[in-house]
Amino acid sequence: MKELPIGRYTNYDTFLHRLDARFKLLAMILFMVIVFLHFPSRAMDFTFYGILFLFIFIFLKIAKLRFRQLLRAIKPMWFMMVFLLIINILVVHTGDAFYLFSFPIYYDALFNTAYIFVRLVLMLAFSLILTATTKPMDLTYALEWYLHPLTWIKVPVHIIAMVISLALRFIPTLMEDTDRFMKAQASRGVDFENGKLKEKVKAIISLIIPLCTSAIQRSSDLADAMEVRGYDPNGKRTRYRIMKFTHRDLFSFLFIALLFSGALTLSILGIDFYMGILL
Amino acid sequence: MSRINFDHVYYTYDVSSPLPSVALEDISFTLEGHFFSAIIGHTGSGKSTLVQQINALLRPTKGRVIVGEFEINEGKKKIKEIKSLRKNVGVVFQFSEYQLFEETVLKDVSFGPKNFSDSDEDATLKAKNALKKVGIKEEYFTKSPFELSGGEKRRVAIAGMIAMNPEILVLDEPTAGLDPKGAQEILDLFKELYDQGTSILIITHDMNLVLKYCNQVLLMHQGKLKGIYAPSELFYQEELLLETGIDAPEIIEIVKLCEENGLSLNRKEIKDITSLVREIKRCKGK
Numbered sequence A: 001m002k003e004l005p006i007g008r009y010t011n012y013d014t015f016l017h018r019l020d021a022r023f024k025l026l027a028m029i030l031f032m033v034i035v036f037l038h039f040p041s042r043a044m045d046f047t048f049y050g051i052l053f054l055f056i057f058i059f060l061k062i063a064k065l066r067f068r069q070l071l072r073a074i075k076p077m078w079f080m081m082v083f084l085l086i087i088n089i090l091v092v093h094t095g096d097a098f099y100l101f102s103f104p105i106y107y108d109a110l111f112n113t114a115y116i117f118v119r120l121v122l123m124l125a126f127s128l129i130l131t132a133t134t135k136p137m138d139l140t141y142a143l144e145w146y147l148h149p150l151t152w153i154k155v156p157v158h159i160i161a162m163v164i165s166l167a168l169r170f171i172p173t174l175m176e177d178t179d180r181f182m183k184a185q186a187s188r189g190v191d192f193e194n195g196k197l198k199e200k201v202k203a204i205i206s207l208i209i210p211l212c213t214s215a216i217q218r219s220s221d222l223a224d225a226m227e228v229r230g231y232d233p234n235g236k237r238t239r240y241r242i243m244k245f246t247h248r249d250l251f252s253f254l255f256i257a258l259l260f261s262g263a264l265t266l267s268i269l270g271i272d273f274y275m276g277i278l279l
Numbered sequence B: 001m002s003r004i005n006f007d008h009v010y011y012t013y014d015v016s017s018p019l020p021s022v023a024l025e026d027i028s029f030t031l032e033g034h035f036f037s038a039i040i041g042h043t044g045s046g047k048s049t050l051v052q053q054i055n056a057l058l059r060p061t062k063g064r065v066i067v068g069e070f071e072i073n074e075g076k077k078k079i080k081e082i083k084s085l086r087k088n089v090g091v092v093f094q095f096s097e098y099q100l101f102e103e104t105v106l107k108d109v110s111f112g113p114k115n116f117s118d119s120d121e122d123a124t125l126k127a128k129n130a131l132k133k134v135g136i137k138e139e140y141f142t143k144s145p146f147e148l149s150g151g152e153k154r155r156v157a158i159a160g161m162i163a164m165n166p167e168i169l170v171l172d173e174p175t176a177g178l179d180p181k182g183a184q185e186i187l188d189l190f191k192e193l194y195d196q197g198t199s200i201l202i203i204t205h206d207m208n209l210v211l212k213y214c215n216q217v218l219l220m221h222q223g224k225l226k227g228i229y230a231p232s233e234l235f236y237q238e239e240l241l242l243e244t245g246i247d248a249p250e251i252i253e254i255v256k257l258c259e260e261n262g263l264s265l266n267r268k269e270i271k272d273i274t275s276l277v278r279e280i281k282r283c284k285g286k
Helices: A021-036 A042-062 A067-091 A107-133 A136-153 A157-187 A197-228 A247-269 B047-054 B079-088 B105-115 B120-133 B150-162 B180-195 B207-213 B238-244 B250-260 B273-284
Strands: A097-100 A103-106 B002-013 B021-033 B036-041 B062-067 B070-072 B089-092 B168-172 B199-203 B216-221 B224-229
Touching: A021 A042, A021 A107, A021 A136, A021 A247, A042 A067, A042 A107, A067 A107, A103 A107, A107 A136, A136 A157, A157 A197, A157 B089, B002 B047, B021 B047, B021 B199, B021 B224, B036 B047, B036 B180, B036 B207, B047 B062, B047 B089, B047 B168, B047 B199, B070 B079, B079 B089, B089 B150, B105 B120, B105 B150, B120 B150, B120 B180, B150 B168, B150 B180, B168 B180, B180 B199, B180 B207, B207 B250, B216 B238, B250 B273
Parallel strands: B036 B199, B036 B216, B089 B168, B168 B199
Antiparallel strands: A097 A103, B002 B021, B002 B062, B062 B070, B216 B224
16 A cells, blocks of 8 residues: 555656656657557567567666566456457457467467567556656646647646645545545554455445545645645646757657658558568 | 553554564553553654554554453454454544534434444443533434534444443544633543543643543553553652653642752642642641
């Protein structure tokens, strides 16, 4: 309960940490697009996945993040993957097959599962790197910056950004509350780990209701505090932190743009390095 | 008879993380018999962590805690044993009013006894008795706990623990944030429970309370136990108080002034204003 391992912000001062949050957000989206691009052959697809994994590895090294953290984030996915594999084996009946104890297993089924698995891991890794190197506040600013054009059609972007940053701010508080309520209810004999279904439901209710009421209480207190200090959702807001786009960001941007356009061209023109020999 | 024994207990938060924080260091003490004790110390001195070892919400990283006949050490325990331990030691947390969740006050208070496999009728009976003890009137029993005031909610939460009829009642800052009258009522309740045979261990920052009610004080400082004292000794040890950042009750100053002026007061007898006045009168020979 105590730690939130997936992409918790790490307070280091590395190249990746110093990059502009707006650029990092864009870069993550571009990388994710590459993940979902379709290349003419499987060999090409997996070559690109390999390249992306190489990037992830380099990013993790630069940002001083540990590879173990990524593995820990993937761990809960195993069950889903096994389930997916079984479904795929039962459903997909195209292409070549081999026989396991006279049960046909099609290669396509294996590949389908592999695709989903690899893509999920890649996406998870990129988002983990983004959130681990960018302060939540900066991410919200970046999002606000991208959404800014929407103000022309009267979308309240400031308010949305404020809502997001407040929501992020409350995550650790709610974690603490959960820990406290679990302990309080455990002292009253609630057993969160064992017990029958009915007892488990009761245990969860004894946790959720106090959590909700305290969350509502806190948000109403916070609303009062903001109002007292003159927050006006429709007023013009100024920034304490000014984001600057530096050389560092420019070069990184050019690099990512090059990579992205290269991948896009290969995908659209259907160029296959392996001439269809492999796979 | 209740007994709590800490045997060289260490506790570290986030042991495997890059930043482990040591909360308890080599704590050893024994509380025995029928006690009304206090744990005092600065914020972050490890008071709450210590208390959570007593009913196995946290387990020592090293060392062992013995409560009654239960031994809590770093190893896992069967849930049944832990449950019966938790029935014997009731811990009421800070701001306990937020833990209420049932539809009615009565149901919420009977939630604890039901968890310890009491029948519905027994649980309701215990709940009613507990609510009466904390001074919640019968017309409140069917109200939603969310309709009550802060002080009333806290009393209901404490009733939830009393209903389980624990041998030892542990309270983490039960009077924080209450108005003086509400705080006084709760303290009177603890005194009453103590007189009826429950042992009480209380975490507090209110030194007047410590002086008036407690018969022992555990002084915590930076994760270590400084010692166990009688309140009437502790508050006269200026250097120790300065080191640990504890302010003695104002009444102590008056006692010192009286002594400087030649009155030989019996320090042990002085617990509050009334007893101070009585002592002064005795010395003046009236």
